[in-house]
Amino acid sequence: MSGSTTLSKKDFQTDQEVRWCPGCGDYAILSAVQAVFPELGVPRERFVVVSGIGCSSRFPYYMNTFGFHTIHGRAPAVATGLKVARPDLEVWIATGDGDALSIGGNHLIHALRRNVGVKILMFNNRIYGLTKGQYSPTSEAGKRTKSSPFGSVDHPFNALSVAIGAGATFVARSIDVLQAHLKETLRAAAAHRGTAFVEIYQNCNIFNDKAFAHLTEKEVRDDALVHLETGKPMVFGKGRDRGIRLKGTELEVIRFADGFGPDDCLVWDDRRSNPAIAFMVAQMGRPDFPTPIGVLRRVDKSTFETGMVGQIERETEKRGVGNLQQLIHSGDLWTVHEDGTIS
Amino acid sequence: MKLPIVDSEQGSSRAVDRERLDDVVIRFAGDSGDGMQVTGSQFTSTSALIGNDLATFPDFPAEIRAPAGTLPGVSAFQVRIADYDIHTPGDAPDVLVAMNPAALKVNLGDLRPNGILIVNTDEFVERNLKKAGYERSPLEDGSLDAYRLFQVPLATLTRRALEDSGLDAKAVERCKNFFALGMAYWLFSRPIEPTLRFLAKKFGARPEIADANARAMKAGWNFCDITEAFQTRYEVMPAKLAPGVYRNVTGSTALALGLVAASRRSGLPLFQGAYPITPASDLLHELAQLKSFGVTTFQAEDEIAAICAAIGASFGGALAVTSTSGPGLALKSEALNLAVMVELPLVVVDIQRGGPSTGLPTKTEQADLLFALYGRNNESPLPVLAAASPADCFDLAIEACRLAVRYMTPVILLSDGYLANGSEPWRLPELDRLPDFPVEFRTSPEGFAPFLRDPETLARPWALPGTAGLEHRIGGLEKQDGSGNVSYDPANHEHMVRLRAEKIARIAREIPPLEVDGEPAGELLVLGWGSTAGAITGAVNLARRQGLPVSRAHLRHLNPFPANLGEVLARFERVLVPEMNLGQLAFLLQGRFLKPVISFPKVQGKPFFRNEVLEKIQAVLGGSR
Known part of the structure; x- marks a missing residue:
């Protein structure tokens, strides 16, 4: 398969039987990724999908690209090594809330701060699915699960806040059932240089069903979500009758019925160099705010692999390609001659 | 004044x-x-x-x-x-x-x-x-x-x-x-x-x-x-050393140079993933200087990331190395098993130090031998090598890389604090006499499957991302031999467990037989491994001058053992095994060959003195007279 051949969704499907539970949100994500990859103009063999452990991490087996199903939490580390060794590859990571934010939290934040040129798709179902239903680092406080029969006493992570706090250069959120929005978000991630972090709300219909129903059901969707679109005011609601404005150092919901209009709303800009507003917006959600989806942050910063490769290139230019004979013969040398004399 | x-x-x-x-x-x-x-x-x-x-x-x-x-x-x-x-x-x-x-x-x-x-x-x-x-x-x-x-x-x-x-x-x-x-x-x-x-x-x-x-x-x-x-x-006065060009070299430097030489001889760029740890950090420092040799050094966020990044680089076709000491090796165990499972080449350098836990970070010990062999979950065979002197680190670094790419396996190379920081004169090698092992990646999609095997080495093909027609998936789940598809089939699992073991066992076919210094058979063999070589050699030489019947051999391959090891052991009435642990090689030898050996442990964070070994030899032989 060469770069000039037109690829289709089918080219990215494998012959492996997909083994997620019927009705799992992962199917929708798989479908969106398989639909977007052919659009990117990248030969199939240059895609690598890397994953950790969990339901989401079975993803590589179902993508007809190169794939590496690694170990729990370590996908960003494996992907970092791969991307540095092979900057020519398009490296995508499939991970989950437990994989990325719990056991793999360290690797996640360091990949983000380094700005490694990989795409991280974090499927967030707010539960451990593959181990059959324990609370996860994104489960809401008080969550009753098999491992928290009296309610979880953990405070959850907000994944977007973690990413922004770690210095991520691209941070976005979408939802499994919003296919058009999800594809649009994936395209934006693909176009970004550096680490693209995409949180995808994903329904686990077995262990945490309807976790996002309050955002996705038709009747409530418009009131519960605010779409972040750069250049546009943050307006939401069924009749697009409400908005978000910045008052002092706080965000607040304003109702147009109270005399406000779109001009009073915060105009969204994902390229603000200061991450403070993106961080505040990332914190929005029930009960006082709609939940933001779309691109929260998109800024340019040099990538890790460019820096690493650049150093090798500059040093090689400066010194010439390393000479092994000279290297071994460096330092103080002496010669023992056949007659035993030394010089 | x-x-x-x-x-x-x-x-x-x-x-x-x-x-x-x-x-x-x-x-x-x-x-x-x-x-x-x-x-x-x-x-x-x-x-x-x-x-x-x-x-x-x-x-x-x-x-x-x-x-x-x-x-x-x-x-x-x-x-x-x-x-x-x-x-x-x-x-x-x-x-x-x-x-x-x-x-x-x-x-x-x-x-x-x-x-x-x-x-x-x-x-x-x-x-x-x-x-x-x-x-x-x-x-x-x-x-x-x-x-x-x-x-x-x-x-x-x-x-x-x-x-x-x-x-x-x-x-x-x-x-x-x-x-x-x-x-x-x-x-x-x-x-x-x-x-x-x-x-x-x-x-x-x-x-x-x-x-x-x-x-x-x-x-x-x-x-x-x-x-x-x-x-x-x-x-x-000057010593009578073999003719040649010399420099003084520490184990850390020799190891770094060996890895760079291996990169040249394999034709692969060197990638080192490491996290600072005593006494292994010097290897990172040495390699970080050598960017003009195409060396990538990645100082990772932790030991796990260091090995995982190396595995990722290996998947991408680099000569991948991760270096650490015992506590770091403990953290790397799970990822090391991933490399065993996906059969990717990787060299893991363990510069041993006193332990357990943080132990004696700057002091030397040889107590990671059993850990290197068996410190992973389940059946997890991999080659283990141990350098005998600072200069030997150069040769064994090359050998570790050669085995890793030839057999598509992670390899553990053991050094220790004494070798890493200690130095000795090194007669510089002639480059064209170093082992040559150019790597050929799989390129043809014809009949490709990721776990088809070389009939001789049982190695699977190294198929790099970016190669059209070779798209495939690997992972830590058990896989069907050949296709590499995830498989839970009971018979296939046992087949794969045995196959992974056999692949490593076959390495014994091509490692040099164990050489005995001194009489090839007799009353006493002093058998060592790793950095005890110097003290043992000195002690045995002195003992012989005193007329004692003692021979000496030194293991550089700890897994698999040289094919003739059992036979060598059988030729001696007694075998003395000095090591800086409580008898780990002795345990292996007795388990493997059912040959009683005399363990001579020293665990003080310090290398053996020559005279300690000499006195032990005298005591062992004296007791028999």
Whole structure:
């Protein structure tokens, strides 16, 4: 398969039987990724999908690209090594809330701060699915699960806040059932240089069903979500009758019925160099705010692999390609001659 | 006293006795901040250039600067120089330079009776004596009568020598180690020029510092020359080493150079993932310098990321290495098993240190052997190699890389703190005689499957992302042989477990048979592995000179063992196994070959002394007479 051949969704499907539970949100994500990859103009063999452990991490087996199903939490580390060794590859990571934010939290934040040129798709179902239903680092406080029969006493992570706090250069959120929005978000991630972090709300219909129903059901969707679109005011609601404005150092919901209009709303800009507003917006959600989806942050910063490769290139230019004979013969040398004399 | 500076560094300005020694052990000991490592290294480099055989043993605390003058803050550097082939840095020092009371207290017990003892009297004040736990000054109570004591106010003399240097008091104080070095150069008839060159290079940007250290060194030399107390100068003639070009090399440097050589010989770019850990960090420092050799060094966020990134780089076609010490290897276990499972080449360097847990970070030990072989969940076979000397690290680094790419397997290469920091003369190899193992990646999609195997080595193909038609998935789940598809089939699982074991076992076909030094059969074989080689060789040579029937062999391949090991063991009535653990190789040998062996453990964070091994040999053989 060469770069000039037109690829289709089918080219990215494998012959492996997909083994997620019927009705799992992962199917929708798989479908969106398989639909977007052919659009990117990248030969199939240059895609690598890397994953950790969990339901989401079975993803590589179902993508007809190169794939590496690694170990729990370590996908960003494996992907970092791969991307540095092979900057020519398009490296995508499939991970989950437990994989990325719990056991793999360290690797996640360091990949983000380094700005490694990989795409991280974090499927967030707010539960451990593959181990059959324990609370996860994104489960809401008080969550009753098999491992928290009296309610979880953990405070959850907000994944977007973690990413922004770690210095991520691209941070976005979408939802499994919003296919058009999800594809649009994936395209934006693909176009970004550096680490693209995409949180995808994903329904686990077995262990945490309807976790996002309050955002996705038709009747409530418009009131519960605010779409972040750069250049546009943050307006939401069924009749697009409400908005978000910045008052002092706080965000607040304003109702147009109270005399406000779109001009009073915060105009969204994902390229603000200061991450403070993106961080505040990332914190929005029930009960006082709609939940933001779309691109929260998109800024340019040099990538890790460019820096690493650049150093090798500059040093090689400066010194010439390393000479092994000279290297071994460096330092103080002496010669023992056949007659035993030394010089 | 104003000291004249002489021009002729070799000749003395007065008549002194000259005594020729075949072998001398010198230990420089002081506070961590006293520069003892630099002093020892300089004495070593200069002695190498004279042509002495040598071996070094730096011994320093884990604390960067423990409180000045305290016992835990003592740092030492031992060097042994000889006019013949030696194998260890020596048992008991003949000369001890003690820069303060703590250094004296910690090291005096090792000094041989009637040894030369040079003390810096400036530090022997009440406060420092107290810190070192002396109630009275040992300089005054007769407790040093068994030694040839030289009391030298090193700091005062250095200060006087640098009176007009324009440096502040602190900078002047820091030059006193070079005063001591100058004294050692006079005593052992070494030239000072190599160190002058070193200073000029090291302090190129600050010539006043280079100059001050040079003056301090010359002052030390002159002090000995004009002080009647020093009546004898010693000489150690060049050793008869095999012809060739030599340099002095530490295990860390040799290992780094070996990895770069392997990168060249395999045609693969080197990728090192590492997290700082004592005593393995030097390998990271060495390789980080070598970017113009196409070397990528990745300082990861933790040990796990370091190995995982290396695995990722290996998937992408790099010659991947991760380096660590025991605690780091523990963290890497799960990822190492991933490399076993997906059958990707990887070299894991474990520079062993004292343990368990944080243990003795700067001290040496060989107690990760069983861990390297078996410290992973489930059946997890991989090759394990162990270097025998600092220079041997070069050869074994190449061998580890060769096995990794040829058999598509992770390989553990064991070194230890003693090898990593210790040094010896290294006869430089001819590059075109190094093993050549150009790697060929799979490129043809014809009949490709990711776990089809080479019939000889059982290695699977290395198929790189970016190669059209070879798209495939690998992972930690059990896979069907051939296709690589995830498989839970019971029979397939057992087949794969056996196959992974067989692949590693087959390596024994191509590793060199174990060679026996001495009689090929007889009463006693001393069998070692890793850094004990020097002490064992020295001890066995001495024992033979005493007429004892003893042979010696040394294992560099710990898994698989050389194919003839069982047969070698069977030829000897008794087998003595010295190792710096509680008998791990002994355990392996007895389990594998049902041959009783005599374990000789030492777990003190210090290498074996030659005489310890010798006495054990004498005891074992004596018991049989």
